[in-house]
Amino acid sequence: MHPTSARLLNILVPIKRTIDYAVKIRVNPQNTGVDTNVKHSMNPFDEIAVEEAIRQRERNKDAIKSIKVVSIGPPKASEVIRSALAMGADSGIHVEYPDSAPSPEPLAIAKTLKAIIEREAKEKNAPIDLVILGKQAIDDDAGQTGQMLAGLLGWGQATYASKVELDASGKSANVTTEIDGGSQQLKGQLPMVITTDLRLNEPRYASLPNIMKAKKKPVEKLSPSDLGIDLTPLLETIRISEPAKRQAGAKVETVEELVAKLKEAGFKAA
Amino acid sequence: MSRLLTSATPRHLARTRTLMTTTSFTPTQLSIRHSILSLCRTKFPNSYWREADQTSSDPTSFHAAIASAGFLGIALPESYGGAGLGISEATMMMQSIAESGAGMAGAQAIHANVYATQPLLKFASEEMKSEVLPRIVDGSERVCFGVTEPGAGLDTMSLRTTAVRQMGEDGEEVYRISGQKVWTTCAHVADRIILLARTSPREAVSKPSAALSLFCIPLDRTQEGLTMRRIPKMGGRAVDAAEVFFTDYTAHASCLIGGVEGKGWEIVTHGMNAERCLLAGEALGLGYAALERAASYAKEREVFGRPIGKNQGIAHPLAEAWIRLEAAKLATYHAARMYDESTASEASSAVGQQDVDAPTQKEVGVAANSAKYLAAEVAFAACERAVLTHGGMGYAVEYDVERWFRESLVPRIAPVSREMILNFVGEKVLGLPRSY
Numbered sequence: 001m002h003p004t005s006a007r008l009l010n011i012l013v014p015i016k017r018t019i020d021y022a023v024k025i026r027v028n029p030q031n032t033g034v035d036t037n038v039k040h041s042m043n044p045f046d047e048i049a050v051e052e053a054i055r056q057r058e059r060n061k062d063a064i065k066s067i068k069v070v071s072i073g074p075p076k077a078s079e080v081i082r083s084a085l086a087m088g089a090d091s092g093i094h095v096e097y098p099d100s101a102p103s104p105e106p107l108a109i110a111k112t113l114k115a116i117i118e119r120e121a122k123e124k125n126a127p128i129d130l131v132i133l134g135k136q137a138i139d140d141d142a143g144q145t146g147q148m149l150a151g152l153l154g155w156g157q158a159t160y161a162s163k164v165e166l167d168a169s170g171k172s173a174n175v176t177t178e179i180d181g182g183s184q185q186l187k188g189q190l191p192m193v194i195t196t197d198l199r200l201n202e203p204r205y206a207s208l209p210n211i212m213k214a215k216k217k218p219v220e221k222l223s224p225s226d227l228g229i230d231l232t233p234l235l236e237t238i239r240i241s242e243p244a245k246r247q248a249g250a251k252v253e254t255v256e257e258l259v260a261k262l263k264e265a266g267f268k269a270a
Numbered sequence: 271m272s273r274l275l276t277s278a279t280p281r282h283l284a285r286t287r288t289l290m291t292t293t294s295f296t297p298t299q300l301s302i303r304h305s306i307l308s309l310c311r312t313k314f315p316n317s318y319w320r321e322a323d324q325t326s327s328d329p330t331s332f333h334a335a336i337a338s339a340g341f342l343g344i345a346l347p348e349s350y351g352g353a354g355l356g357i358s359e360a361t362m363m364m365q366s367i368a369e370s371g372a373g374m375a376g377a378q379a380i381h382a383n384v385y386a387t388q389p390l391l392k393f394a395s396e397e398m399k400s401e402v403l404p405r406i407v408d409g410s411e412r413v414c415f416g417v418t419e420p421g422a423g424l425d426t427m428s429l430r431t432t433a434v435r436q437m438g439e440d441g442e443e444v445y446r447i448s449g450q451k452v453w454t455t456c457a458h459v460a461d462r463i464i465l466l467a468r469t470s471p472r473e474a475v476s477k478p479s480a481a482l483s484l485f486c487i488p489l490d491r492t493q494e495g496l497t498m499r500r501i502p503k504m505g506g507r508a509v510d511a512a513e514v515f516f517t518d519y520t521a522h523a524s525c526l527i528g529g530v531e532g533k534g535w536e537i538v539t540h541g542m543n544a545e546r547c548l549l550a551g552e553a554l555g556l557g558y559a560a561l562e563r564a565a566s567y568a569k570e571r572e573v574f575g576r577p578i579g580k581n582q583g584i585a586h587p588l589a590e591a592w593i594r595l596e597a598a599k600l601a602t603y604h605a606a607r608m609y610d611e612s613t614a615s616e617a618s619s620a621v622g623q624q625d626v627d628a629p630t631q632k633e634v635g636v637a638a639n640s641a642k643y644l645a646a647e648v649a650f651a652a653c654e655r656a657v658l659t660h661g662g663m664g665y666a667v668e669y670d671v672e673r674w675f676r677e678s679l680v681p682r683i684a685p686v687s688r689e690m691i692l693n694f695v696g697e698k699v700l701g702l703p704r705s706y
């Protein structure tokens with residue numbers, strides 16, 4: 001085999017700092033949002049995305065040149081960037097907005113990511129071939145960013161991935177994705193957007209030397225205006241409230257009793 | 271909270287869930303905690319520790335995994351393969367190991383490797399450091415620590431193991447060591463022992479401490495003058511604790527740490543406060559592990575048609591244990607931070623910069639001993655409560671709490687007893703006369 005002259009691949013992994021999955025979410029007293037003065041960590045689906053990028057590099061050793069993570073968030077989002085670097089990503093970009101700013105909507109995030117991808121190609125000479133990101137963030141559960149990004153870029157997308165087979169030299173990917181009641185196989189050419197589902201992998205723990213090395217890896221800090229982006233939400237949140245308390249149910253002893261109760265409540269046989 | 275997530279909590283999230291609040295820890299400390307909990311809970315679950323405890327088998331693969339993830343050098347400089355962090359981070363690591371379910375057995379399997387290397391770092395020759403430290407960090411060698419003797423107990427000054435400097439058969443100077451150590455943790459699996467021994471008779475020196483010296487000695491099991499006996503014990507049975515007998519055991523003279531005799535006590539006391547902090551952390555980990563288990567059992571177990579946790583007789587002692595654990599946690603990391611500050615200021619005063627605000631050795635000692643006391647007491651209370659909360663099942667091996675309960679006596683006894691800590695605080699803080 002001749003050494004391939006093909007360009008090596010660059011992977012971008014967008015990650016979000018979210019309220020920790022174990023924290024019980026509470027609405028703030030002003031009913032304007034949830035209490036954010038609680039433990040935060042990397043969105044679990046994004047952890048899976050970082051892990052997948054690293055595993056792809058381990059499998060296709062020489063074919064992947066860089067794994068870059070990007071987080072669009074307040075100052076403390078830098079913590080999740082460091083965690084991803086400790087897992088094995090090479091460098092990071094932090095698009096920072098102030099703590100006081102409202103959290104941006106998926107479309108604004110997708111536009112920011114698109115701007116970063118264009119910038120990587122034009123200014124850094126490191127065109128992105130693959131974006132791997134979580135299928136959703138566990139705070140707003142919007143589940144839209146990956147799809148919007150693929151749409152804006154005009155790239156292929158494989159969402160809810162449970163298995164990714166990358167053909168680095170053929171610049172394509174075989175992706176198994178989760179759909180209602182089963183799974184489907186997709187094959188697509190790079191560049192491409194993949195969103196991760198739970199079954200894709202189990203993220204690793206960082207070794208201590210990698211935790212230490214992560215402190216020295218480069219993290220570029222940008223503001224939305226550096227990218228020509230306005231993160232102002234298009235929607236206005238008027239009020240956030242707790243779901244109504246569920247009424248306690250009653251126990252029934254027999255099927256007859258159950259049917260009677262249902263009829264009483266107005267249910268009819270179809 | 272995502273419905274999609276709660277319906278199927280991924281394993282990688284469940285593994286780092288704990289009851290401890292984590293405000294005010296540094297990102298590095300939290301990364302260490304996250305990584306250790308993930309490593310331990312995925313590769314060394316409770317079944318591993320139950321089995322090791324029941325069969326008294328050394329957790330060799332655990333030690334190797336912690337070493338290969340680079341954690342044994344946490345508080346050693348990068349030049350020896352370490353991470354160059356402090357005792358605050360090492361304490362967090364030890365706590366997280368215990369908290370993962372590994373308990374004191376997990377902690378003791380690596381404890382000496384993390385702590386006994388501190389005095390080496392400060393006092394040993396460059397030659398000894400570059401020979402020993404990288405091997406401990408990469409896990410190819412393990413060390414144990416031999417201070418306690420059957421005839422001396424907490425009165426270390428009267429220890430009897432002797433080391434006599436002589437001309438060896440091949441014309442090189444050697445030490446001949448004779449005497450007995452007891453409770454030497456990991457002696458059977460260790461490659462070296464850090465040994466405190468007498469190099470002069472008590473009467474021959476100005477103060478009793480000047481008669482003691484510290485050695486780093488290879489454990490050469492082919493020599494007849496070395497024998498060991500495993501001590502059958504209550505808990506932490508995976509890890510051996512031994513009686514170690516030396517009879518004219520020969521070691522090269524270069525094994526003397528610091529190159530001069532009579533400095534043993536000074537060197538040992540240097541590392542003592544660090545060890546108190548680590549032990550406090552280990553106790554905390556044990557306490558949080560037991561409490562978490564108790565709380566989840568109390569939520570699930572139904573008696574008289576309702577969860578037992580609905581009874582305040584069950585809930586309140588658990589709530590109290592949590593409050594006390596949180597308080598002991600603050601005391602522990604406060605002490606560890608003081609230790610690190612005082613070490614940093616020693617380093618900067620060595621290059622001529624004085625940090626007047628740095629805590630004194632006495633202040634560090636008071637903080638570290640107090641923290642160890644508090645953490646040990648609440649760990650014991652939490653473990654006892656965890657057993658009682660489980661009722662009869664608390665007594666069954668399968669539920670783990672009996673294992674942690676047995677282990678929870680260790681931080682109350684070692685490396686310094688509760689009584690000696692109270693003596694210390696009585697004297698050093700309250701200014702009361704010494705009773706002994």
Ligand SMILES: Cc1cc2nc3c(=O)[nH]c(=O)nc-3n(C[C@H](O)[C@H](O)[C@H](O)COP(=O)(O)OP(=O)(O)OC[C@H]3O[C@@H](n4cnc5c(N)ncnc54)[C@H](O)[C@@H]3O)c2cc1C
Pocket residue numbers: 414415416417418419422423424425452453454455456506511680683684685686687688689690693705706
């Ligand atoms: C599991 C385990 C592991 C250990 N690992 C090691 C190890 O690796 N290396 C090592 O060197 N040692 C080790 N030890 C030993 C440990 O450090 C000692 O057991 C501890 O220091 C207590 O000493 P002792 O057992 O001789 O108690 P003693 O000195 O005999 O004391 C017995 C009791 O008397 C009390 N007492 C004594 N004097 C006074 C006084 N003046 N005032 C009030 N009360 C007093 C003590 O508080 C204690 O309650 C270990 C012990 C255990 C249990």
